[in-house]
Amino acid sequence: MTQFLQYVISGLATGSVYALVALGLALIYRSTRILHFGHGDVTTAGTFFAFTLLGLKAHFIIAFGAALLFGAVLAMAFYFCVLIPAQRREATQLGQIILTVGLGLILQGLVAHFGGTEPQSFPFPLSDTRIYRLGGLVVSQLSLGTFGIGLLACLLFYLLVQKTRLGLAMRATSENLPAAQTMGIPTRQILALSWGLAALLGVLAGLFLAPALLLDPFFMLEPFLKGFAAAILGGLNSLPGAIVGGLILGVSESLAGGYVSIAFKNTFAFLVIILVLMVRPEGLLGEEFIERV
């Protein structure tokens, strides 16, 4: 039993990182119908930005804050400078998705050029080796911090979307863009902001993942794919679904790694997703969008 709880706890910490990545992807998908394949690389770029600032002896808070902002600005610049001109030329949905792949590849190259491809360890205020004991359970300071921050970010994000005027405008824009425009909502700015927020959540995930892994230009690839899977598991257009999907994925892969074999860690998680989607193709909390003719 203790061992089971132990796996669940470490799964929740990883899961909260997946949830942050998934939240960003779901946010972008539901408002623009674009699968953002460059999301992981925007996150990597932001994390490297923090790494560079830390190398220049910047304080953690400043470096992390600047990195979050950097990621957000990067994503908004992409939206304004690439996607909007593409939409003006009537790019198809698929074409726009390919553009996000392009963004990812460009950022990968830039990060490799400026940051180097050698794996580096990422300095962090929370330690991976300092551990707390509770009964028979062991939890590292880093895992606890990751889970706490992940949960807090999800909560703040929920409040923003559900309880503020900006959130109402965001919901309106993602549900029915032409109607939102007739209400006088500046939909373009709202969408740009969604891209920025998504990147911000992603970079936050990256900052907490980097100390657990080693930092290199491809360190977000796996977490990005897991985040994607989590978003689909939850229902791509559902924000609560992304959070739930992330946590379920984190816990199930931790359990699989513990009880079956560590080699099955990734496989099992995706097996769960395939099973869920066979039963509920729209995802756990997803709703099929009703199109009016």
Next chain:
Amino acid sequence: MPLLQVDRLSIGFGGIQALAGVRLTIDQEEILTVIGPNGSGKTTLFNCISGVYKPDAGEVNFEGESLLGLSPDLIAQRGIARTFQNLRLFLHMTVLDNLLLGRHIKFRRNPVHAFLRIRREELRHRGVVEEIIDFLDLQAYRQVRVSDCPYGVQKRVEMGRALAMEPRLLLLDEPIAGLTSEEKDETAYRITEIRGRYRTAILLVEHDLRIASKLADRMIALDYGKKIAQGTPEEVQKTPEVIKAYLGED
């Protein structure tokens, strides 16, 4: 000066000339009704005024300023609200949230200022919305998701959402289409009420000639994108072109 002035408005799609040199004016608090058979360009006219389509030629002036080239959200902020023939509501939100969205443009722009007075602002907006809920008899549906409301209620919600914007010009696209005859009379009554209560001019597209003539101060008729008649409802209905294009179907 008229509130809205549309001059020589033209737009084509492929080989079809949807509007060909249409002129019209609306005065403050006037109800102007546009009639015409299907495909005569009525909805296209709305889409040109509200910025959804960019006309090929012509002028659209509102309160003396051109609206051409403005995006739909900027035109809405100038004081023009509209409803849609096929309803464009936020189906996953409650009736109340849909109406509050109409208040979006009325919130203060300056965030610091808005933050300090947020309570009083909020109360004022809620007040306006509650009044609309009473006026449109929507109390029973306040917290109901729009997708769960019957069609007649959805039509009222859309009208309420437009009213919440406190527009100076309200564009209503077939507001009584698809309603029961009882609902039709209620809606017609409300439209005449709106003018006095909210001090707004109304541009109305309508199929139902009986109600269209009852509501209108003035009427224009379109056919194949051209204006074929204008004047009082009686005058328009007596025009031979109108009888041929519109009434001749019966």
